[in-house]
Amino acid sequence: MKKKYIIGIDGGSQSSKVIIFDLEGNIVCEGKQNLQPMSLPAPGIVEHPDDDLWDSIVVASKQAMSRFSGNKEDIIGIGLCTIRFCRVLLKEDGTLASPAMSWMDERVSRPYEHINPLVKYVTTTSGYITHRLTGEFHDTAGNYQGQWPIDTDTWQWSEDPEVIRKMNIPRGMLFQLKMPGTILGQMTEKAAQITGLPAGIPVVATANDKAVEALGAGSLAENTALISLGTYIASMVHGHENPKDTMHFWTNFASIPHRYLYESYGIRRGMWTVSWFKNLLGDDISIKAAALKITEEEYLNQEAQKIPAGSEGLMTVLDWLAPVHEPYKKGLMIGFDARHGGAHMYRSILEAIALTMKNRADAMCAELCIKLDHIIISGGGSNSSLFMQIFADVFGIPASRNIVNGSASLGSAICAAVAVGAYDQYQTATEKMVKIRDTFQPDKTNTDLYKRMNDEVYKHITAYTDEVLKKSYPIFR
Missing domain, CATH: 3.30.420.40 (ATPase, nucleotide binding domain)
Incomplete structure (x- = not known):
């Protein structure tokens, strides 16, 4: 055959x-x-x-x-x-x-x-x-x-x-x-x-x-979320109902007929911010990476791996692109002291992405009355083992990445395989075609630290900084 x-x-x-x-x-x-x-x-x-x-x-x-x-x-x-x-x-x-x-x-x-x-x-x-x-x-x-x-x-x-x-x-x-x-x-x-x-x-x-990306990632279970790392970062779960007038998520069509994809509020210019920071470092990082015969991304991850969870108090707020209804918002890094260098800043950006998505996924799941027990990370950022571990630690649940991590193309292939009769249903197609590369288990010590950092500080930063930014916006817009 x-x-x-x-x-x-x-x-x-x-x-x-x-x-x-x-x-x-x-x-x-x-x-x-x-x-x-x-x-x-x-x-x-x-x-x-x-x-x-x-x-x-x-x-x-x-x-x-x-x-x-x-x-x-x-x-x-x-x-x-x-x-x-x-x-x-x-x-x-x-x-x-x-x-x-x-x-x-x-x-x-x-x-x-x-x-x-x-x-x-x-x-x-x-x-x-x-x-x-x-x-x-x-x-x-x-x-x-x-x-x-x-x-x-x-x-x-x-x-x-x-x-x-x-x-x-x-x-x-x-x-x-x-x-x-x-x-x-x-x-x-x-x-x-x-x-x-x-x-x-x-x-x-x-x-x-x-x-299509969610389908290609294999995230069909309603207690499994996909975190899609792209220019726009969002978390998504599948469901059967079509709720309207929701507070903390959007209801979108799924790539499976008459099913829906619930999408949390996300991060605009999410992975763009990582690229922005890498470019900000300029030739210095390129030279150091070339000397070690590794990519710039690998070099940054190696350096950030040496930094403890929490980046020794340096925290980033990812508002590099303000929403239309809050034009005063700006990106922030807060908590600098003499210990901090480029590796702290890089790790702080990764932690900010994970913490922000944790908070937005939690708000969505609370409204849906579900509890996540697993997350799948897709997109180029999932190639970083450091980033994967940060996600597992922040969410406090296992985080997996797939062999095909740019999963929209695979989701497209799954739809085609079902349409032409190669598989009789989506569940069978995803079981056959989606393969997990590896899974990262949360480190309890780091999870506890991130929870305290998030609950006591990180969630509340913009309540204070927004008031300052509202005053500076008319001057610098």
């Missing part, structure tokens, strides 16, 4: 990745293309320049296929995942009427305004890429969150005239919705020639990128 393969497309916020998996979830080969810097033509306008979302997938697809040593006919499906909370305006022929709006663009947080007469369709990034691949005007229901006339109970377009009026998108401008794990269409000959991907194979619906 011939070996079969699935392609997972992960169109992320910083790069597009195309990965070919076997049916056991092993990576066979992959391609990756970084996105261009965002276009900022005016205040509040944040766009993906040119046709970057599609062009980057084309490059990554060609790379992956050039590295694939098997037979094209043994590739049985493609799962497609793209960035959420974006808006794409298309002409009647499905081409761009204007550059795709990023999730950071202020326009996507408001109802659609029909200004450009050339616009025939209003869709998401997944709808646009689906059309480029298949020629169909189909999209996954699971990527419609925010300013869309969607009924989150039925996973279909709302039939309430008031909802349609408020969102200002007539039904004729919207794509046909498909459930996650169903076929959106087949790869066209034209798209196959452009990308190098096999013509005629099914392209499968997934959901929003966080939901």
